[in-house]
Amino acid sequence: MTGREVYLRSAASALPGTAVDNAALAARFGMDPLWEQWVEVFIGTKSRHLALDLESGKLTDSLADLATEAGGRALTAAGLGPGDVDAVVLGTATPDQLMPATVNVVADRLGIDGVRSFQLQSGCSGAVQALDVARQLLLGGSARTVLALGGDVIARFYDLDTDLRRTAPAELVNYVLFGDAAGAAVLSLDPAPGAAAVRTLFTRLVGLGRAPGAVLEWFGPADRDSDRPAATEDYKAIEQHVPRMTGEVLAELLDGLGWQPGDVDLLLPPQLSGRMTRLITEGLALPGAEAVSCVDEAGNCGNAIVFLQLEQALGRLAAGRRAVGISIESSKWLKAGFALEGV
Template identity: 65%
Template sequence: MDISDIRILSAGTALPGHPIDNAALARRFRMDSVWEQWVDAFVGTRSRHLSVDLQTGEVRQTLADLAVTAGHRALAGAGIDGADIDLVVMGTATPDTLMPATVNVVADRLGIDGVPTYQLQSGCAGAVQALDVARHMLWAGGSRTALVLAGDVSTKYFDLDLDLRKLPPAELVNVVLFGDGAGAAVLTSDPVPGSTALRGLLNRLTGKDRAPGHVLDWFGPADRLSERPGAREDFKAIEQHVPAMAAEVLAELLDRLAWRPTDVDYLLPPQLSGRMTARIVEQLALPVATEISCVEETGNNGNALPFLQLERVLAKMAPGDRALGIAIESSKWIKSGFALERV
């Protein structure tokens, strides 16, 4: 069996609560209509789903809660249950706890036991990295069916007492960019008719001698009163580097697979924000590809996004269709992407 024979049977996703639009954020943080216009013009994200109640600060859904829902939906889509899973891999930047690993909490709640489990600590490339680990382990033998999970609950970093009117734009953008969510996919080494083959995958660190573009801190009892923010982002650096890195991923995947730009029927571009996605899609210039994007409605929910896109594209692909997905991680500059073909 060739590694490109690994198949994706299904995908499922979960988002917490109702969408929160920019007007609701403006009311909560006492911002005016000019701020809303700024968000629309420069960020392009209209809504997001939050696991934290904006009024009370109560956490309504954990990452494990969302991943269990996504996992159930993926298993149902594949026509199997937890007892049929031989391997579980999860990618996240925001696990619920350091221990136990969130992947194991999710596996337990899905009725999965006695199998290898892995949790990868990673930003926006984590979903692709989890797919990479799963496909290699399936290809190596010993496991036939894998559940791959990915997601993030970024709003645990929200400070609801912030006065946004005092923040510089570089910090203000973080409040409107992010949302929460989780996704799951079922992979198999069996040649299931009508399934989608994972034809290629790219996962490469390119951050040598480059400052991080995004930092999330862990706060323990010794440093929880630190005045530094838990989340920091160099949005200017991200704007500068992500489009170029996305183009490099596209070029390398096409070359590796001997695909022409006109062979790509669907493009799953990076999902930092609505405006950034539009810029990247225009630059990639795939002549016949249909764009599969959701960030304007879901917000940037990190590792959930590739699976939100995957769920949508699997519902659209016909036999012979090809799709390319790209995810760029700015924390230490990781290029990742994957290629699909409906067989």
């Protein structure tokens, strides 16, 4: 593996439909204007994209639809075709089906065949896990070009008949926090104009003895009538642990590379909610770094969010400019970080 350099050649995203703002959500669920103000102040997310028609309750896009669109855009941006791809990796918490794996459906739609494929079941840090697997395949010499994908369609877990006025906070927050999207990135051993070198990248489970901070249930025929909520979020635990973990990841990235805080030009912070992301960014003490954030407008779209950030960041990484990205997953607590440098 000595001497190999991995390059991020391109990044792209796909969001379903038009943005759904807080007023539209309030109107759909019969909430009063005070609820809309609460979302703005305490959550800080203005809008999100949903793969769901709020009036009919029907899904408008599958994860495979969105991931295929994002993957095609990433390959086009990299100047590559399906025959150039040696492996495909997808990170998601919400595959369309248990089988076939959504990654294989996407590969088929893109015309990719005869390659390795991997689907990682994970929360939002699955995006970095997908990048990690892609990088390891490249460093190990079994591939020259890998398509990494990430995305989630969380709106399929919405119960549109729920009375939000009587919903517990751990469930209520999901209706305003999340959005749907997919993203993609092309990683390669071959540099190209506009590419960025992946200087370091890691993911690490740190959930020993910790209760899950987020739960997304799967219901089969035997328990479909369970009274367990489909999704819950321990927002208080997230507010307590994520800022500290983010600081730890940043310190590890900088120490490992020998970079100083002033060396960072772009910061891709965790994308939990508009309010949380702003608080975390302010607490990192990187005054010279420009924050790359999209959660205010796109919502927390799970495994897609890092790719949305990369899409924005890549064009700003001129030669010598540096970026660090951090992702913290609360489901069973994972830390993830990466560093890029324009070449």
